[in-house]
Amino acid sequence: MTSVIRTRKLVKTFSKGLRALDEISMEVKKKEVLVVMGPSGSGKSTLIRTFNGLETFDSGELEIVGIPLHSDHNERNVREIRKRVGMVFQQFNLFPHLSILENITLAPIKVQKQNRIEAEEHAMSLLSQMGIITQARKYPSQLSGGEQQRVAIARALALKPELLLFDEPTSALDPERVGEVLDAIRSLAEKGMTMVVVTHEVGFAKEVADKVLFMDSGKVIETSTPEVFFTNAKHERSRKFLNQIGE
Amino acid sequence: MRRFLVGMASMSLLLGGCATTSEVNQSRLDLIKERNELVCGVSGKIPGFSFLESDGRYQGIDVDICKAFAAAFVGNPDKVQYRPLTAAERFTAVRTGEVDLLSRNTTVNLSRDSSGGNGLTFAPVIFHDGQGLMVKRNSRINNINGLARKSICVGSGTTTEQNINDAFEAISLPYTPIKYQDLDQVIQGYSQGRCAAMTSDRSQLAAARSSFASPKDHIILEDVLSKEPLAPASLGGDQKLSDAMRWVIYSLISAEEQGITKDNIDEKLKMAKENSQLKPLRRFLGVEGDLGEKLGLDNDFVVKVIRATGNYGEIYDRHLGPDSDVPIPRSLNEIYTKGGVHISPPFN
Amino acid sequence: MRIKRYRGLFIQVIVSTLFISIVALFINNLSVNLLRAGLGLNFSWLFRSAGFALAEHPLPYSPSSSYAWALFMGWLNSLKVISSSLLIATLIGFLVGFASTGTNTLLRILSKLYVTLIRQTPLLLQLMFWYFVGFLSIQGEIFSPIKGMLSLSNQGIILSGINLSPEFSSLLVGLGIFTAAYISEVVRGGINSVPIGQWEAFRSLGLSENDGLYKIIMPQALPAILPGLTSQYLNLAKNSTLAIAVGYADIYAIGDTVITQTGRAIEGFLLLLLSFLLLNLIISNLMELLNKYILTYKQR
């Protein structure tokens, strides 16, 4: 199996000398689902954001979907990576001035130069896959949080990515809306999408993850299968964390 | 490559807009002909001289002078662009080339005419005026001394402003000038009682008084503060234009001297053409000789001018004559044969 | 990264070359045109005598004073009318702002009416109205409650012995009322930016509306009001140049006269720009001080 993400000794230091990433080495293989967990400020968001070039790093090696990225942050490579990697944010970040359909077709038309009709057809099929096809002509502000996040997933999928990144996709949702979004992600996993998901949803991790990566203070503490991690974590820090979130 | 070409194109455009010193010597007259239109700076707010009619046309003696120039320069009295100017902006407008010339009741004086001053050149005087003061009859003021410590309404940026200043300095009395941009505001300020007196050229005082509800309540004082010879002006150093302007004005005066009018010009022209012994008339009307050419104008420019506006006397009567809205006696403004001061040098 | 840097550099070089060549072209044309008119750029004329009188001058001035001194008088006149109409505008503006957020419906309607009427007509027209219709058409003294203390006539306002000319008065009233309409909107916006909960809180504590407004709401609204207020003050300063339309000798009017008399258009214009810059600096620095003072006061 080929690896989709591979990092070696990735280091990022913030201006105050704080290490957000401390020699991170890891790998994600094709069709694998990796769940990243850790207390807030542990660097998990920074890590996932380096995977599509939203954050730069100071040293180490990073290879995403076969494209190398160095600390010089080569613009051309970053854009190539972004075309092939989708991302879903905590705050949805839909474009409020565009309709749902326009939100989804913007990148395919402008970045991949697809023609409009083709892009719209694809978008509609993605929306029906997400179960929100009736909302296509509405604007983001007219949708609920859960619906908005599903639009965001459809938007990320529209570029037919080889890798999907989720940065706490359910943290900003009302509790009763979390399920619908997790269901959508789960169905993607079943179809064999390679994914990295930052989340606190233990149930989801147990069920969907192939591997769980636990971070603290910018370091990878442990990488295990969910069975091991949730029942018999190797590290003291992991156990303490699981205790705190009530697991 | 495309970017480079665009860059080159814009650079060459820039260079095209670049002035060179050779243009320093070009006459404004050529520019006017090229443009086929005269840009004439007028006041637009002085009754009798230049003001706007309800039908939207400018009228007045200054406006007719513009028409005469246009008739001579481009052959058509209607090819004039009237540019209303405030007193304060008029010289800047000439200097920057905003207007070709001024026909805006402008007083001739040394500092305006000289190259060390405003750097203008003046055409012959078209109206001899004098600055005066108007007060309300019931104010019991009968000379300038009575105006000490009073406020006086005056137009800003005018010689009027300097003259009133000189007049009060001469008698060592203080006064307060209230300055406005336009004559109509000066009139308004005075009539509303902001000032005890208004000062301006006596012709304008007369015009203002005639517009009041009861003209008899106002008197124009006997004091004449200054000579105000009013003349058209252009930028100094442009002999071609200033010569042309000078002789257009003289042609108006000369025509009145010879009794040539708008009505009889064709008759006179016919006479000149038929009688080769009438040398001066033939030269004047351009039937013989090259007087016009010497000025850079058509030889028959006088004919065009008289056809357009009539002679000086006709222009005067139209706007300032007894039947006009602003009647002002001709007195000094008669031609020399009738006791006035207007005289034209010979057209030789 | 490298490619990107070079492209950025390239664009910058192109734009600045274009900019500099346009400026150079204009300067070339200017010098040619000045040569044609027989003028060079110099400022020695500033010290020649001006030869015109001024109706209002805060310091001794006579027609034999220099052009520079005349311009300085104009600048002081500007400062005088700006500072006094600034006070009036602030006073009226805050009152109307309070009225428009207050409880009296009639007052609210009236202040709304005032704001729309003033904001939907040009200032120049308003100034000319105040001068030619407002002040000059007064016949005799119409308003003189206390003899010698305050009187209103077509000779202006007399306020406890100080005589304000009609030109100054109409500018004062016109600018004041015009700017007040804008200030009242700034004040209203500031007050509305305070959460409604704060009103409910002080009412539930039994404070009166006035006490609540001054002690609870205004301290919180002021930081939101100050930036808007500053820009309105700067607008007022700029708008004061319309003085020329009512015959008040401010810096622009005198600059205009000086340019006409001397023909020094470019030099005169540069001096005008410089004096505006100075006025702007004074106002924005004073407001900065005020801002700091309020912030520290609040923290205490």
Place this chain on the structure above:
Amino acid sequence: MNKKHNLFPYIRRIAFSNSLDTCITLFILLAVFLLSTITIKWLLFGADWAVVIQNYPLYAFGLFPADQRWRPALWLLLLISLTIITLVGPRWRWLRKLLPITWIGVIPLGIVLLSGGLGLLPVASRYWGGVTLTIFLTTCSSLLAFPLGIILAIGRQSDLPLIKFFSSIYIEALRAVPLIAILFFGQLLIPLFFPIGVEINRVIRAVLAFTLFVSAYVAEDIRGGFQSIPKSQEEAAKALGLSKLQITQFVILPQALIIALPALTNQAIGLLQNTSLMAILGLVELLGISRSILANPLFIGRYMEVYVWLAGIYWLICTVMALLASHLEQKVTIEKLTIKN
């Protein structure tokens, strides 16, 4: 019946809730009554409206030749009907789609109708005046200032230091100077910066001066819009692989414009009022032509009538513009920009 029953307590609550309020209310009622009787009396009996009635064409069209007046009239009429159509908000989709294009098309149409050409008799710009010129100056300047303002705003946000520097200098310099100084420069000093022979039409120079002035303010308004858009929008767009230019074009700018819309419409209204400053510098727009009319010996001293009449016209046009603007704002904001998250 029921309503009438409740009226008295209602009035008491809004106007007479305490003694101070009662005093204020009574005072205002008295003042309003006195003022309105004086005003109405003057309007009906005191004023002499000849100065207005005899000069209608001048106020409307300036010195435009009488037999050609249908051209500016047609243009103004078109503007009015377009305004009404936009205000009503047509039901048909195709008409709605056509509206923005029509609005943009109004400018070249106006230029052709006013200046002639294309088979129409040429009319030089010196004949333009009155309301026509006021509206022309406003529409042309605002349409030109809008894209220039956008470019300046983007320039000021740029990563390139020189571009940022030039844009900032331009914006700050023009905002520090009074409009009349810029117009003075445009009318009287600009010719000094061009070679003789190159003459730019006065109306165009005025339009240019207004454009330069307003664009600095427009730039600041749009920059305010830029700054209020959360950083996450840019990140989301980046994550989709959009280029920097594309992000500005499709994501940031449209949102910034919607946010800046109220400020921008205020600029347009301010611009219309500021065109009156050209009266000081000799263009005969609405205020200028009125000053010329007041110099006619027949009408000297009729200031009050003319000013009241002018105030009425300006107020009407500005109010219509404000209505149009708030209508547009509502339409755009309600649908799109109430971000809940």
